[in-house]
Amino acid sequence: MQILLYDTTLRDGTQREGLSLSVEDKLKIARELDLLGVHYIEGGWPGSNPKDAEFFQRIRRVTLRHAKIAAFGSTRHADATCDADANIQALVEADTPVVTLVGKSSTLHVEKVLETTPQENLAMIGDSVAYFKERGKEVVYDAEHFFDGYKLDAAYALATLTAAARAGADCLVLCDTNGGSLPDEVAAVVQVVRQHLAQEGFDVGTPDARLTLGIHTHNDGALAVANAIAAVRAGCIHVQGTINGYGERCGNMDLIPLIANLQLKLGYRCVTPEQLRRLTEVSHYVAAVANLNPDTHAPFVGHSAFAHKGGIHVAAVAKIPDSYQHIDPELVGNRMRIVVSELSGRGNVRMRAQELGLELNGNERVVLQRIKELENRGFQFEAAEGSFEMLVRRAAPDYEPPFELLDFTVVVSKHGDRDMTSQAMVKLRVGDEVMHTAAEGAGPVNALDRAIRKALLPHYPELADVQLVDYKVRIVDEHLGTAAKPRVLIESARGEERWSTVGCSENIIEASFMALWDSLELPLARRRAMAKATTESLQG
Numbered sequence: 366m367q368i369l370l371y372d373t374t375l376r377d378g379t380q381r382e383g384l385s386l387s388v389e390d391k392l393k394i395a396r397e398l399d400l401l402g403v404h405y406i407e408g409g410w411p412g413s414n415p416k417d418a419e420f421f422q423r424i425r426r427v428t429l430r431h432a433k434i435a436a437f438g439s440t441r442h443a444d445a446t447c448d449a450d451a452n453i454q455a456l457v458e459a460d461t462p463v464v465t466l467v468g469k470s471s472t473l474h475v476e477k478v479l480e481t482t483p484q485e486n487l488a489m490i491g492d493s494v495a496y497f498k499e500r501g502k503e504v505v506y507d508a509e510h511f512f513d514g515y516k517l518d519a520a521y522a523l524a525t526l527t528a529a530a531r532a533g534a535d536c537l538v539l540c541d542t543n544g545g546s547l548p549d550e551v552a553a554v555v556q557v558v559r560q561h562l563a564q565e566g567f568d569v570g571t572p573d574a575r576l577t578l579g580i581h582t583h584n585d586g587a588l589a590v591a592n593a594i595a596a597v598r599a600g601c602i603h604v605q606g607t608i609n610g611y612g613e614r615c616g617n618m619d620l621i622p623l624i625a626n627l628q629l630k631l632g633y634r635c636v637t638p639e640q641l642r643r644l645t646e647v648s649h650y651v652a653a654v655a656n657l658n659p660d661t662h663a664p665f666v667g668h669s670a671f672a673h674k675g676g677i678h679v680a681a682v683a684k685i686p687d688s689y690q691h692i693d694p695e696l697v698g699n700r701m702r703i704v705v706s707e708l709s710g711r712g713n714v715r716m717r718a719q720e721l722g723l724e725l726n727g728n729e730r731v732v733l734q735r736i737k738e739l740e741n742r743g744f745q746f747e748a749a750e751g752s753f754e755m756l757v758r759r760a761a762p763d764y765e766p767p768f769e770l771l772d773f774t775v776v777v778s779k780h781g782d783r784d785m786t787s788q789a790m791v792k793l794r795v796g797d798e799v800m801h802t803a804a805e806g807a808g809p810v811n812a813l814d815r816a817i818r819k820a821l822l823p824h825y826p827e828l829a830d831v832q833l834v835d836y837k838v839r840i841v842d843e844h845l846g847t848a849a850k851p852r853v854l855i856e857s858a859r860g861e862e863r864w865s866t867v868g869c870s871e872n873i874i875e876a877s878f879m880a881l882w883d884s885l886e887l888p889l890a891r892r893r894a895m896a897k898a899t900t901e902s903l904q905g
């Protein structure tokens with residue numbers, strides 16, 4: 366069965382604390398959602414802010430291949446008309462093919478929050494839905510607090526749905542606004558709603574029925590996805606959620622695992638298999654635009670979702686990938702990763718080296734021993750593939766280091782109210798030649814980097830293209846306070862090529878020096894290995 370996906374990242378998703386999207390950001394995300402195959406994109410609440418109104422103006426000029434744009438707003442105010450209601454008129458101006466109206470389902474909210482009568486609320490729902498149906502719109506009716514309202518007064522909650530259905534709504538969406546419902550309750554209520562609507566003459570069981578049922582859940586009980594799946598299995602066809610579950614408090618229902626579970630586990634159709642392979646990319650793209658770090662442990666799409674670290678697991682996945690994976694990661698655009706760490710067996714080292722195209726020549730044990738020693742001292746190779754590569758390369762008996770750092774001095778000084786200065790002096794050997802260089806820098810690490818390069822550049826001009834693009838420091842033993850060790854992670858680049866290296870020491874300068882050393886030796890070692898391979902193939 367086809368499921369209709371309704372994305373509200375641009376409206377409900379931006380309710381998340383710390384998340385703010387410009388109009389430009391919203392347009393970018395809308396394009397990406399369209400490529401993913403989402404059926405509806407809720408662009409915002411035009412009555413609530415000018416930014417959303419601008420989005421609706423600009424999205425009209427964007428060609429969407431698949432998705433329909435929806436504007437969100439509430440039913441008309443009590444004792445007023447739609448024509449005189451500013452919020453309703455903002456929805457008219459948004460001029461979208463789909464209008465989503467939110468209304469009250471709970472007598473508590475009608476009487477205490479809206480301060481009107483249950484009867485007037487039914488009229489507000491009916492009038493507002495009919496107003497947009499008369500204007501040829503597809504109308505989605507969001508029944509706010511439906512599950513809580515149902516518990517309080519089932520007959521009234523059902524009556525609000527009847528009001529919307531009779532006025533011509535195309536979809537009735539049951540909202541677990543406070544996110545406190547459990548999957549069994551959700552399924553049971555959806556069943557009751559279906560029976561009720563059938564008695565009223567509305568069949569909601571198929572996607573092409575005149576009226577469909579939808580579900581909108583929140584994650585306050587960590588059950589948003591489970592609740593949405595329960596609702597779908599009970600007969601909801603339309604599902605509302607956000608990318609990465611962004612939303613108020615603990616978030617909205619995360620469309621990413623919902624799509625993957627419905628499609629891969631339960632046989633529903635949400636998007637095409639090609640679109641499903643975009644899932645990882647879409648999740649990371651939206652995180653990047655929202656300026657949030659992607660959750661590395663997110664199910665299906667996280668960097669660690671299919672990472673294998675324990676030695677036994679790695680040995681097993683090397684033989685049968687499915688042995689420790691619930692799905693083939695490529696179906697959602699992710700990949701299996703082998704993590705190298707002190708927990709690893711020789712199999713991890715072998716597979717990781719293979720992935721990097723490195724020959725181990727029987728050195729697994731030596732490399733693993735070295736990794737264990739260094740991890741004990743606070744190093745971590747999981748995110749430092751460049752340093753792992755250098756360990757493997759240096760373990761080869763015929764490895765000739767392109768240079769050797771003999772010693773260094775770093776001086777950081779501040780005189781009066783002048784700026785701080787940093788100077789580094791380095792003693793370094795290339796072949797038989799020993800060199801002394803000195804350089805100043807924006808900080809001690811920068812000065813060190815410059816001094817090392819100054820000595821190396823005459824011998825290795827190719828290092829001129831190598832850039833340090835990221836520098837991160839993390840404290841290894843947080844509970845030790847100042848005695849804790851800094852671990853430095855450096856990311857370097859040459860064109861499209863990237864590698865990260867690690868250093869760890871009680872002294873942050875020494876930790877940086879170690880990571881810097883690996884980061885500069887790696888491109889030279891790679892080039893030598895390549896040159897050697899070419900010579901050998903020419904000779905052979």
Ligand SMILES: [Zn+2]
Nearest residue numbers: 377542581583
């Ligand atoms: Zn919501």
